[in-house]
Amino acid sequence: MSFNIRYLKGRHALSLESAVKGCAQDGDERSKEFIYKACYGYVRAITLRYVKNEHDAEELTNESFIRAFSKIGTFNSTESGERLEKSFRAWLARIAVNISIDFLRARKQLLALDEVSEGDLEQQRVEVSGELHVEDIMKLLAQLPEIQRAIFNLYEVEGYSHEEVSALLSIPESTSRTYLTRAKKKLRKLYLASINITAGI
Amino acid sequence: MGEMKEGDHNNELIHRMAETLRQHIEPYRPGAWEQFKAQYGQPKRTVSALVRYAGWVAAAMLLVVCGWFLFNQTPENNLDTSRTAAESPMGQSGSELREAKRATQRAEESAPAVAMPTDRKESIRRLALVNDQEETVPVSRVPSAEAAEMPVAAAETPVVEQRAAREEPLRTDRQAQADRPGPLEALPMEREAVRTARRHTGKWDLGLVVSPSLTTERVNMGGGITVAYRLSEKFSLSSGASIGEWGLAQQAGTPQYAQRASLDVNEPVTGNAGFITDASQYKEVTAVTSNVLALDIPLDLRYHFTDRFYTSAGISFVTILNEQRTNHFIDRINQPTFGEGNSSHKDPVASTQAVYSSERAGVQPLEGKGYAGFVNFSVGRTVPLSRRVSISLEPYFKLPVGRLSREDMDFTNGGIRIITGF
Numbered sequence: 001m002s003f004n005i006r007y008l009k010g011r012h013a014l015s016l017e018s019a020v021k022g023c024a025q026d027g028d029e030r031s032k033e034f035i036y037k038a039c040y041g042y043v044r045a046i047t048l049r050y051v052k053n054e055h056d057a058e059e060l061t062n063e064s065f066i067r068a069f070s071k072i073g074t075f076n077s078t079e080s081g082e083r084l085e086k087s088f089r090a091w092l093a094r095i096a097v098n099i100s101i102d103f104l105r106a107r108k109q110l111l112a113l114d115e116v117s118e119g120d121l122e123q124q125r126v127e128v129s130g131e132l133h134v135e136d137i138m139k140l141l142a143q144l145p146e147i148q149r150a151i152f153n154l155y156e157v158e159g160y161s162h163e164e165v166s167a168l169l170s171i172p173e174s175t176s177r178t179y180l181t182r183a184k185k186k187l188r189k190l191y192l193a194s195i196n197i198t199a200g201i
Numbered sequence: 202m203g204e205m206k207e208g209d210h211n212n213e214l215i216h217r218m219a220e221t222l223r224q225h226i227e228p229y230r231p232g233a234w235e236q237f238k239a240q241y242g243q244p245k246r247t248v249s250a251l252v253r254y255a256g257w258v259a260a261a262m263l264l265v266v267c268g269w270f271l272f273n274q275t276p277e278n279n280l281d282t283s284r285t286a287a288e289s290p291m292g293q294s295g296s297e298l299r300e301a302k303r304a305t306q307r308a309e310e311s312a313p314a315v316a317m318p319t320d321r322k323e324s325i326r327r328l329a330l331v332n333d334q335e336e337t338v339p340v341s342r343v344p345s346a347e348a349a350e351m352p353v354a355a356a357e358t359p360v361v362e363q364r365a366a367r368e369e370p371l372r373t374d375r376q377a378q379a380d381r382p383g384p385l386e387a388l389p390m391e392r393e394a395v396r397t398a399r400r401h402t403g404k405w406d407l408g409l410v411v412s413p414s415l416t417t418e419r420v421n422m423g424g425g426i427t428v429a430y431r432l433s434e435k436f437s438l439s440s441g442a443s444i445g446e447w448g449l450a451q452q453a454g455t456p457q458y459a460q461r462a463s464l465d466v467n468e469p470v471t472g473n474a475g476f477i478t479d480a481s482q483y484k485e486v487t488a489v490t491s492n493v494l495a496l497d498i499p500l501d502l503r504y505h506f507t508d509r510f511y512t513s514a515g516i517s518f519v520t521i522l523n524e525q526r527t528n529h530f531i532d533r534i535n536q537p538t539f540g541e542g543n544s545s546h547k548d549p550v551a552s553t554q555a556v557y558s559s560e561r562a563g564v565q566p567l568e569g570k571g572y573a574g575f576v577n578f579s580v581g582r583t584v585p586l587s588r589r590v591s592i593s594l595e596p597y598f599k600l601p602v603g604r605l606s607r608e609d610m611d612f613t614n615g616g617i618r619i620i621t622g623f
Contacts, residue, residue, distance in 0.1 A: 036234050041227040049222060062237050134225045137218050156219040184215050191214060 013076050016085045024072045036065055042089060043096045049153045050100035052142050060103055064096040073097075097158055101168055104146060140190045148183035205275075404431050407623045410592070411444055414616030418448035418490055427620055429503065437503045441514065442496065444522075449491045449610040487529050491610050493567060494523040499577055512580045517599065519574035519612075526562035531555055572605040575612070583622070594621040 014022070014034045022031035040061065049059040068091075077087045141149055148167065154160040155176070162180075166173040406429040414421045423445025431437045501515030532555070581595030594617060600610040 025224075033234055036237060037229060040229050040233055044227040044230075045222075045225050048227065057232075062241060065237065066241055127345060132217050132221050134221055137221055140218075153222075156215060157222045187218065 014017065016048065016088065017080065020072065020075070020084070020088050023069065027069070032069055035068075037090065039065075039092055043092060046093055046096040047100050048138070049141065050097075050104060050150060056103070060096070060099050064092070064099050067099065068095050069094055093158065097154065098168075099136040101150065104150060105169075135186070136194070140187055143190055144183055144186055148179050148186070151176055151179045152187070156184075217430070338498065368425045391509070405429070406431070406437070406439075408441075408620040410618050410620050411442070412443065412445065412597075412616050412618040414445065414614045415612045416447050417611050418450040421447045421616075423446055423497075425497075427618075429555075432438055435505050437505070439501045439503050439515075440499060442498050444496055446492065446494050447612070447614060449493060449612060451489050451609055452611040485531050487531050488560070489609075490527050490529065492527070492565065493521050493523045493610075496520045496522055497575070499575075499576055501579075509583050510581070513577070513582070514579075515577050516573065516602075517575035517577055519605065520571045520573065521567045521569065524565040524568040526564060526566075527559050528562050529557065531557055567608065567610065571601055572601075574601060574605045575599040576602050579618070581618075589623060591622040593622060594620070595620060 014031065016035065019028075019031040019034040019038070022028040023035060043064050044057060044061045046065070047057040048054070051057050051060065055139050075088065077084050079087055083190050141152070144152065147169070151165055154165045154168065155162065159167070162173045162176045165171075165176045169176070171179075345404055406427075408427040408429075410423075410425050410427050412423045414423060423443050425441055425443025427439060427441035427443075429437045429439035497517050497519050499515055499517040501513040503511050503513035505511040577597060577599050579595050579597035581593050583591050583593045585591040596615070596617045598615040599613070600606075601608075
């Protein structure tokens, strides 16, 4: 005989689905807390890909939740269960990405830092084994210029099209493609360099 | 073929990187929700409510202060100086004086056990008759025994002073007063400064000021605007305009030249020479106070120790817009001797009653004068209420210098400015 723990706990048990619905209906504080705790790591992982500073990433994470809670009424999904949760996470990810891009644009460093030549890139040691670890990839990403890192994240990780990237960053599509190519090239170079360092040891 | 393999390998590498990043979830940081709730939750709303409340309070206080000044500027009582000044030295009503007359008569009928000269009695009777016909105002009375020993310096009557302070200042030339711009009309420069400041909000700081202050005479209230221009990160130049009503006392060591406005020089002197025949001639001036309405324009250099703390020093230009002087007298009359009808067991000297009175002076020696007036010192602390609104508490001290310090009134004052900054 199996019991679902959430039913044993009665009204105190929440799922992401019920929390999203509860938050949308009456702005329930308990639902917000559940959503925040359930999605904090997911949102923070996104913001950390765009900004190097952890404090900035924390701020962007919180701002993403503020915007999500205030706009949660606009989140419409006819689905339920896991599909709804996946849909909600995608919606939340889009908010986090937009806020991160806004943050970078506000700092006005998005384009200025692209002039870094390949020779300026630090040869930072990256531990690489058969598996790719997030920490290692983040170290490689951190060595890219911000505009290239943003385009790489948007296109390769988040799945945006070049058209969407160009609209989001207010750059031509061709520039988006060029910067993506450069970003990938640099990543490969950095990766190989890190392998050589490791092999040299 | 080799290039294709390399290309596939490279794409695979990028795909693996992207997939790894996509799947990654950061661990939950303990306390993150609590911090989020504290930073962006309920307290923020409380702060904004507090800002709104503080703004309303500051606006209301400023409105009250402005209204108060405007009200005080309105001429209501255009009293004749000589009539106003003709207060009863005994401070009694008509019925009391009639009773005094009857008592005097009874005293005359009875055997005069008290050694009082007949002419003195006559002069007092005249005094009573004169005062019976004149407008009288109540003044505080002090029982004879204590009053006889009371030092003159302590003979000021706060009740009378407060009443005098509320009374409309005397206007000998009403038209001239009407032609003069009011205190709030006299600030076109400041209005222009405000407009300019709004155009350059980065360098300019604006504020509304309410400043209770303390002179040697009483607690006063003032208000106005302040404008500051940031010269550098540490220094700023501040100015503005404020209007305050100050109650002033005479400076120590200043000779009292209170004019006896109540003295009727046309009163025929009767009786024997050498005896006082007029009520006012019993009076001895104990103090002169002044109530002035002043426009103060400071020019201060402010040094910011930190973002919150600053100190400033500078000078103020002062114009006296209006003045009302009040003379304070002490009279010694042995009137109760007669009131009891039988003065046989009373020592006429010991039973002398001291009566205190105040009257408006007919002169305004300070009115209309301008001075390069004060040296100002202050320290302040700024408490930000929001990104745009802040409140500063600034204790200050103003020391009169130059001609202002040589005036007979003591202008030294200090207080605290409450500045709502925008």
